[in-house]
Amino acid sequence: MSFGQFTALISFILSMGTIAVTYWVGTSAGTAELCNPFIDGCTDITHTGMKGDGGFIFRGGMITACAFFIVWWIVMGVWLSRSSRVAVVVMQFFGVLAALGLLAGTAVLLPEKTDTHWDIHVRGANLFFQGMLIALSINYVLIIRAYKRGMPVPSLHFKSLIMLILWLMFLAFAGVTVGVDMSHGKRIIEWWATLFIGLYFLTSYWDWKKIRLVNQQQY
């Protein structure tokens, strides 16, 4: 497995795995409501990862995942190294900013709702969703251009489908905005948007077979 594939895989497994394990631990311990959150929207992602052991897993796992998201954007920059330098830098800026937003938003989560710095958490989570949408959109355009120039993109159809769904959700619900107490519909959108962003990260696994760490020194 190349370094690029490792980054794509770990970014998906860590983010989605952390949310899944946190939700399972939270519902087992009675700190989160049991339902199918993708359909019922009985809880938002944040509230599954605040109290008890679920909170420890959520904070540790999501901060780790955010650090890997930053690495994912660095790898993406290497993969698109033949694209416009300015566009790649702008894309990476928004991608890294989004990851840092979620990192800060997760770091301030505390077991008690009243103790949590909601201003930082809400801004961080919104920065993640909106920054990520901008970064992924630029990314998608750059990939399409590179594909037209002849660059192999095995995951192009999958990426196209995910981008379409993400933009439809964004337009239909006037953006994926996170708040302290979210409406039923927004909770459902939050779960799906997170899943699709995670899947977008994963699709690069098929594109990055040759993104490797190479020693160019001659021995």
Added chain:
Amino acid sequence: MTMPQRIALLAVALPFLSIGISYGLSVAGGHVPLCIPWFEGCSTITATGVYYPAAYVFRAGLISTAVIAIIWWYCVRAWLESVGEPHPHPWIHRLVAFAIAASILLVASISVLGEHMVPSSEHRWLWRFHTITAVLFFLTTAVCQILMTVRMRQLQQTLNIRFRRITSKQILAALQLLLILALVVAVSFGLDKDGVIEVIEWWLATLSSLYFATTYYDWQDFRLTRHEQRLAQNVSAHGEANV
């Protein structure tokens, strides 16, 4: 600067900054005394990241440091495999696996840390978990760095390694070994008073972080790249040379 070089620098800068800012915030909040902890041992590293807002910085910074450490060890494996003879070296895999496991323990250790652990008498299990995982991280990372240096020295000829900076690795590894021995002696003979353990902890963490930076010069030609691009460049260079 190559991506692995950035990782080497981040692996030393990020923990220094995170712990430094956390320590400053904890001192400002009156939770830990102001001193030079490397010499006076007035506070443990953990104590700088218990109270908020220092704990937020500590949590974000040190968990990110663990990720950087994981990538650093990944780079070490790829780099050592790329030099010398092409046959696999199982010791690299074992060493890196242990070191990565240690970094995951650091994530677990920091995740449970916070003001909710105060008073410590009511949260003994969490404190025990934090202490065990943190100690395992420090010791395993130090031992892996020491073993890495020893094996690199032993295999210098076999691997055809031209490590110009192996001297700094040897010094840091030797100092870490001395500190671990001092720690064992201090705990065994009941000398763990007056901040002795704290001083050892601060130095061990510092030396371990500095060790990460020693690969900065080794990795000048070691980069993350689109391999087919590299192959194409080689082929065209070869073609031009032949012409």
